[in-house]
Amino acid sequence: xxxxxxxxxxxxxxxxxxxxxxLSAFTxxxxxxAHGKALAVVRPANAEEVAAIVKxxxxxxxxxxxxxxxxxxxxxxAVGSVPDGSGTQIVLSLTRMNAVRAIDNANLTMTVEAGxxxxxxxxxxxxxxxxxxxxxxxxxxxxIGGNLGTNAGGTQVVRYGNTRDLCLGLEVVTAQGEIWHxxxxxxxxxTGYDLRNLFIGSEGTLGIITAATMxxxxxxxxxxxxxxxxxxxxxxxxxxxxxxxxxxxxxxxxEVMGQFALSxxxxxxxxxxxxxFQSAPYCVLLEISDHESEAHARGLFERLxxxxxxxxxxxxxxxxxxxxxxxxxxxxxxxxxxxxxEEGLNIKHDISIPVSRIPDFVAETDALLQHQIPGVRLVNFxxxxxxxxxxxxxxxxxxxxxxxLREQEDRVNALVFDAVTRFHGxxxxxxxxxxxxxxxxPHYKSPVALGMMRAxxxxxxxxxxxxxxxxxxx
Amino acid sequence: xxxxxxxxxxxxxxxxxxxxxxLSAFTxxxxxxAHGKALAVVRPANAEEVAAIVKxxxxxxxxxxxxxxxxxxxxxxAVGSVPDGSGTQIVLSLTRMNAVRAIDNANLTMTVEAGxxxxxxxxxxxxxxxxxxxxxxxxxxxxIGGNLGTNAGGTQVVRYGNTRDLCLGLEVVTAQGEIWHxxxxxxxxxTGYDLRNLFIGSEGTLGIITAATMxxxxxxxxxxxxxxxxxxxxxxxxxxxxxxxxxxxxxxxxEVMGQFALSxxxxxxxxxxxxxFQSAPYCVLLEISDHESEAHARGLFERLxxxxxxxxxxxxxxxxxxxxxxxxxxxxxxxxxxxxxEEGLNIKHDISIPVSRIPDFVAETDALLQHQIPGVRLVNFxxxxxxxxxxxxxxxxxxxxxxxLREQEDRVNALVFDAVTRFHGxxxxxxxxxxxxxxxxPHYKSPVALGMMRAxxxxxxxxxxxxxxxxxxx
Numbered sequence: 001x002x003x004x005x006x007x008x009x010x011x012x013x014x015x016x017x018x019x020x021x022x023l024s025a026f027t028x029x030x031x032x033x034a035h036g037k038a039l040a041v042v043r044p045a046n047a048e049e050v051a052a053i054v055k056x057x058x059x060x061x062x063x064x065x066x067x068x069x070x071x072x073x074x075x076x077x078a079v080g081s082v083p084d085g086s087g088t089q090i091v092l093s094l095t096r097m098n099a100v101r102a103i104d105n106a107n108l109t110m111t112v113e114a115g116x117x118x119x120x121x122x123x124x125x126x127x128x129x130x131x132x133x134x135x136x137x138x139x140x141x142x143x144i145g146g147n148l149g150t151n152a153g154g155t156q157v158v159r160y161g162n163t164r165d166l167c168l169g170l171e172v173v174t175a176q177g178e179i180w181h182x183x184x185x186x187x188x189x190x191t192g193y194d195l196r197n198l199f200i201g202s203e204g205t206l207g208i209i210t211a212a213t214m215x216x217x218x219x220x221x222x223x224x225x226x227x228x229x230x231x232x233x234x235x236x237x238x239x240x241x242x243x244x245x246x247x248x249x250x251x252x253x254x255e256v257m258g259q260f261a262l263s264x265x266x267x268x269x270x271x272x273x274x275x276x277f278q279s280a281p282y283c284v285l286l287e288i289s290d291h292e293s294e295a296h297a298r299g300l301f302e303r304l305x306x307x308x309x310x311x312x313x314x315x316x317x318x319x320x321x322x323x324x325x326x327x328x329x330x331x332x333x334x335x336x337x338x339x340x341x342e343e344g345l346n347i348k349h350d351i352s353i354p355v356s357r358i359p360d361f362v363a364e365t366d367a368l369l370q371h372q373i374p375g376v377r378l379v380n381f382x383x384x385x386x387x388x389x390x391x392x393x394x395x396x397x398x399x400x401x402x403x404x405l406r407e408q409e410d411r412v413n414a415l416v417f418d419a420v421t422r423f424h425g426x427x428x429x430x431x432x433x434x435x436x437x438x439x440x441x442p443h444y445k446s447p448v449a450l451g452m453m454r455a456x457x458x459x460x461x462x463x464x465x466x467x468x469x470x471x472x473x474x
Numbered sequence: 475x476x477x478x479x480x481x482x483x484x485x486x487x488x489x490x491x492x493x494x495x496x497l498s499a500f501t502x503x504x505x506x507x508a509h510g511k512a513l514a515v516v517r518p519a520n521a522e523e524v525a526a527i528v529k530x531x532x533x534x535x536x537x538x539x540x541x542x543x544x545x546x547x548x549x550x551x552a553v554g555s556v557p558d559g560s561g562t563q564i565v566l567s568l569t570r571m572n573a574v575r576a577i578d579n580a581n582l583t584m585t586v587e588a589g590x591x592x593x594x595x596x597x598x599x600x601x602x603x604x605x606x607x608x609x610x611x612x613x614x615x616x617x618i619g620g621n622l623g624t625n626a627g628g629t630q631v632v633r634y635g636n637t638r639d640l641c642l643g644l645e646v647v648t649a650q651g652e653i654w655h656x657x658x659x660x661x662x663x664x665t666g667y668d669l670r671n672l673f674i675g676s677e678g679t680l681g682i683i684t685a686a687t688m689x690x691x692x693x694x695x696x697x698x699x700x701x702x703x704x705x706x707x708x709x710x711x712x713x714x715x716x717x718x719x720x721x722x723x724x725x726x727x728x729e730v731m732g733q734f735a736l737s738x739x740x741x742x743x744x745x746x747x748x749x750x751f752q753s754a755p756y757c758v759l760l761e762i763s764d765h766e767s768e769a770h771a772r773g774l775f776e777r778l779x780x781x782x783x784x785x786x787x788x789x790x791x792x793x794x795x796x797x798x799x800x801x802x803x804x805x806x807x808x809x810x811x812x813x814x815x816e817e818g819l820n821i822k823h824d825i826s827i828p829v830s831r832i833p834d835f836v837a838e839t840d841a842l843l844q845h846q847i848p849g850v851r852l853v854n855f856x857x858x859x860x861x862x863x864x865x866x867x868x869x870x871x872x873x874x875x876x877x878x879l880r881e882q883e884d885r886v887n888a889l890v891f892d893a894v895t896r897f898h899g900x901x902x903x904x905x906x907x908x909x910x911x912x913x914x915x916p917h918y919k920s921p922v923a924l925g926m927m928r929a930x931x932x933x934x935x936x937x938x939x940x941x942x943x944x945x946x947x948x
Contacts, residue, residue, distance in 0.1 A: 106711050106830035151664050180922040185828040187860040189900035190625050190675055191919055192945055193927045197671035201664055218719040237580050245692040248765035249723030291722035354659040356580035386661045426663035445665055448654040453667045459933035471666055
């Protein structure tokens with residue numbers, strides 16, 4: 001092991017290899033579900049150093065069983081970026097690789113290193129007069145490399161897609177320690193298999209993304225936010241259809257929030273002044289982005305909401321009067337997880353269902369859970385525009401929440417995931433597999449698909465050097 | 475062989491196995507560059523039959539060397555869907571599998587079988603009140619399976635992306651004859667490697683796509699088309715930037731056409747009345763799709779063109795007064811390849827370059843070709859919005875075109891592809907690799923990427939049963 005550590009120190013400089021002290025920022029996951037142990041935390045400065053690290057580890061692997069866990073901001077929710085407890089894993093932290101290498105105005109692209117923090121990229125793009133639309137709760141500390149590794153979703157997917165859809169090219173260090181210079185800024189390239197999308201979402205199990213060329217969009221002239229109460233989940237789906245038809249690509253956000261979820265925000269963050277939530281089972285947050293003007297956007301919103309009220313799918317609505325008010329509405333939506341945490345322990349889900357099936361899924365699964373697990377409280381909210389719900393389960397008000405989770409978490413998960421499967425949904429919409437769900441996949445994913453995943457893992461990383469125990473076992 | 479043919483007849487019925495007569499519709503490619511020989515043409519009715527065919531062929535492969543070429547409308551431009559001359563290949567024609575299995579209005583999806591003709595899908599979607607935006611010259615006879623297999627591009631990519639971007643899920647028969655039921659209608663699913671995008675664009679070399687779930691969009695309220703003259707390619711790129719900024723996602727088409735390309739249309743199809751082309755080196759066709767009204771779209775266009783004229787990037791412009799006039803403008807653009815054929819033999823290219831580099835690429839490559847190959851005539855047109863040019867080379871007016879092609883085609887290709895590579899472009903933007911470019915890839919693609927492609931091919935199709943000799947050699 002000492003030989004390997006010496007080699008790693010030689011590659012990146014001794015100052016960038018951590019083996020002592022409190023390494024918990026690198027070895028403990030965001031939600032504090034896993035506390036691992038690293039052989040070392042290594043912080044390379046460029047792709048060449050990453051390649052040298054991979055080659056060094058591959059060379060030592062037969063004797064030491066060493067393997068590599070790539071890590072960005074370590075904000076993942078599926079326990080995919082921290083080492084296991086073996087003490088034989090290298091945490092390859094990419095946060096020193098944080099340069100924006102280029103912005104190409106006419107090509108609408110930005111080439112960035114994996115360790116760039118998402119919010120910095122949003123700001124860099126805006127300073128150059130562009131929008132980089134990826135946006136999610138952890139944006140202040142997550143990195144674009146982690147976003148790509150997990151194909152992160154977020155709040156703008158209804159218009160701009162997931163991280164995958166925002167990426168045109170990658171620089172990747174393979175499991176053999178070779179550098180694939182695939183930083184294409186091309187919107188069309190049909191010269192072979194889609195390696196880019198294979199690495200995106202592979203959670204560091206096939207290779208290490210060191211840089212990417214990402215799409216930029218023109219900055220909209222105005223953004224407006226509305227908040228509407230809807231009498232049912234069916235009505236929310238109807239409203240979504242109306243919004244698609246009347247706003248087209250102007251619809252950039254469509255979030256649904258259940259009454260109980262909002263009541264938790266109201267209870268724990270009363271200063272946020274949750275509007276209208278007491279009068280309806282669900283509220284919807286809509287966002288419009290407009291290339292003409294705020295007045296034009298407001299006109300579109302007013303017409304849409306008028307139609308929706310005539311139709312009956314909206315019972316009441318407010319349109320934010322200012323950017324500040326719009327931010328407050330988003331802030332309410334984003335405070336639901338925090339309010340849940342204030343309320344106590346809970347079981348989180350990140351599921352997707354075809355939009356058309358969501359009302360039935362929710363009705364059926366709500367009833368099933370309430371029947372089977374008395375007192376359970378359902379915190380349902382999410383990105384309805386993408387069919388993605390954070391269908392969370394809060395422990396009953398009475399009794400000890402920790403005991404509830406210990407006794408009921410597996411049962412709740414099984415109930416929810418079985419229902420998701422009946423409705424042709426996914427048990428991980430935007431958070432990935434990590435180690436949290438790796439052993440669930442064989443139950444919920446096609447064996448044919450899993451067989452192909454194993455064959456690909458074996459083909460690209462035959463010695464299981466890259467983030468073993470995540471996504472798929474060879 | 476007879477045993478295999480008997481088995482195939484047993485699987486699909488004798489009426490759907492062709493071995494005699496004129497099979498040239500299945501064995502000759504669209505551009506008549508390759509005339510192959512099929513052991514049989516087999517026309518399955520469903521995925522189960524496809525799976526049985528694959529298993530039968532796999533079982534006979536060791537003795538007979540048989541392999542499978544999947545085929546849709548056989549309109550591909552890279553010689554990827556016809557058999558080679560060995561007489562040992564089965565053409566698996568998917569045209570009987572042409573059902574639209576489902577349209578999901580609220581989920582904005584359509585589940586269709588691989589053999590559906592693209593234009594039928596456009597019409598089916600429109601009848602249901604939706605837009606299926608994939609659109610390309612061969613739409614009257616190409617199939618969605620072929621579009622997916624080659625990741626076809628077309629005229630709407632600037633807004634809606636390539637075929638890949640329109641697909642949410644696939645049903646695939648693997649090289650082992652298993653069916654992967656991956657017909658997801660989900661916009662978010664992070665449960666493992668992106669198998670969907672691996673099969674899309676793999677040209678039938680990894681498995682056979684038998685059905686797909688495709689995205690639908692709300693029908694726009696209005697579409698308008700404008701035709702503008704621009705003083706240079708730089709000006710065309712500037713106009714593109716202005717159009718992005720002022721139209722946002724309303725910009726659904728942006729085509730550039732060189733003066734000589736348009737002069738060929740004028741010469742051979744004078745009745746089309748090409749507007750304004752004599753006064754500028756390039757014309758641009760712009761299309762806007764609007765969710766409000768034609769009047770609103772017209773206002774946007776007028777403002778954009780006014781700004782562009784003030785800027786100097788547009789010298790003259792007309793906006794179509796009617797849908798009919800809009801169609802005529804598109805028809806001119808789409809007649810360029812036919813006018814080229816009327817003019818005589820030519821060398822076609824399908825390249826992409828980052829948009830920002832296109833002016834320099836064109837200036838440099840025009841000069842290079844004209845200097846090295848006197849008399850050469852450049853027919854430059856394409857989807858500038860995507861950085862995709864059909865940078866074609868017409869034989870000199872004097873002399874025999876066939877002789878020119880025989881003597882100069884390789885040299886012209888090398889000059890163009892080397893220039894593309896210097897400008898970080900792709901030698902196949904939207905047509906694929908097929909057998910036409912398989913031996914070019916080792917010169918123009920990263921060896922690391924090619925190595926990964928080979929490893930994946932070997933992993934998923936270890937016996938090279940699927941369309942051997944296309945895309946990548948194992």
